[in-house]
Amino acid sequence: MKLKPIVMIVASSLLIPSVFAASDAQRGQQLAMQGDGSGAPCLACHGANGEGNAAGAFPMLAGLDEGYLFRTMKAYQDGTRVNPVMSMNIDNFKEQDLLDLAAYFSQLSVPKPSAPSATTELLEAGEKLATLGNWDAYIPPCSSCHGPNNQGVDENFPRIAGQHASYIEQQLKAWQQGQRTSDPVQLMEAIAKRLSDEQIKAVAAYLASQPAQ
Numbered sequence: 105m106k107l108k109p110i111v112m113i114v115a116s117s118l119l120i121p122s123v124f125a126a127s128d129a130q131r132g133q134q135l136a137m138q139g140d141g142s143g144a145p146c147l148a149c150h151g152a153n154g155e156g157n158a159a160g161a162f163p164m165l166a167g168l169d170e171g172y173l174f175r176t177m178k179a180y181q182d183g184t185r186v187n188p189v190m191s192m193n194i195d196n197f198k199e200q201d202l203l204d205l206a207a208y209f210s211q212l213s214v215p216k217p218s219a220p221s222a223t224t225e226l227l228e229a230g231e232k233l234a235t236l237g238n239w240d241a242y243i244p245p246c247s248s249c250h251g252p253n254n255q256g257v258d259e260n261f262p263r264i265a266g267q268h269a270s271y272i273e274q275q276l277k278a279w280q281q282g283q284r285t286s287d288p289v290q291l292m293e294a295i296a297k298r299l300s301d302e303q304i305k306a307v308a309a310y311l312a313s314q315p316a317q
């Protein structure tokens with residue numbers, strides 16, 4: 105067969121771009137279903153569609169910024185972000201695996217938020233903090249960094265609208281206790297430390313009730 109080598113050359117030259125492409129979402133999906141060999145597959149906690157799980161405080165990953173996802177997965181690997189439930193699921197992955205996983209989760213469509221389980225009063229207090237801040241307590245509006253409607257800006261400032269309230273609360277408390285140090289300039293630590301328990305509850309409930317775009 106004379107044609108075969110030509111077909112193979114054409115096929116392999118078509119493959120070259122994907123070898124050099126930064127990321128492969130389809131491969132990322134496979135990795136998400138398989139896991140890293142020692143931990144559990146991602147969907148066991150983050151859901152089949154990256155929707156997360158409010159009861160377990162497992163964050164929604166669907167539609168988060170690709171660069172943020174990659175950066176934060178690296179943070180688990182290098183130990184600047186430590187969580188006993190999460191870190192072990194990811195420690196065996198290579199950099200390319202993380203790029204592919206980030207591509208996959210960033211491309212998933214975002215589920216609608218579930219109905220808020222909070223009083224109108226609490227939601228209103230949360231909205232104030234998120235959109236206006238509380239300058240008397242040196243708390244800037246969340247949206248001043250997290251972007252209009254807290255939809256995120258780039259890999260540095262993740263979307264927080266539509267995220268599970270349980271997870272948002274947990275992260276703010278992690279900063280208060282100095283447990284999350286993946287932010288190179290620690291912008292969040294200072295803010296979290298100025299928030300009361302009640303304010304954390306309010307802002308988390310409000311953000312969780314907001315649609316993610």
Ligand code: HEC
Pocket residue numbers: 135136139140143144145146147148149150161162163164165168173176177185186187189190193194205262274275278
């Ligand atoms: C056993 C449950 C579990 C499994 C399995 C799991 N995770 Fe997680 N994941 C968590 C928890 C809990 C957190 C929050 C941890 C924290 O507070 O830092 C988290 C956080 C994350 C975050 C940070 C999200 C954010 O908004 O900052 C990313 C990214 C992530 N996981 C990716 C993955 C990937 C990719 C896999 C599969 C390879 C995976 N996880 C498997 C439980 C899990």
Ligand code: HEC
Pocket residue numbers: 163233234243244245246247248249250260261262263264271272275276284285286287288291292295307308
């Ligand atoms: C001065 C800028 C700034 C302001 C204002 C700010 N944030 Fe952040 N926030 C950040 C940065 C930077 C990160 C990423 C941290 C990292 O990489 O670990 C972040 C991350 C977060 C996360 C983690 C998201 C995730 O997926 O893990 C939550 C939750 C959060 N911020 C809540 C808030 C709330 C609530 C407010 C308002 C009360 C707020 N932020 C105001 C800069 C800011």
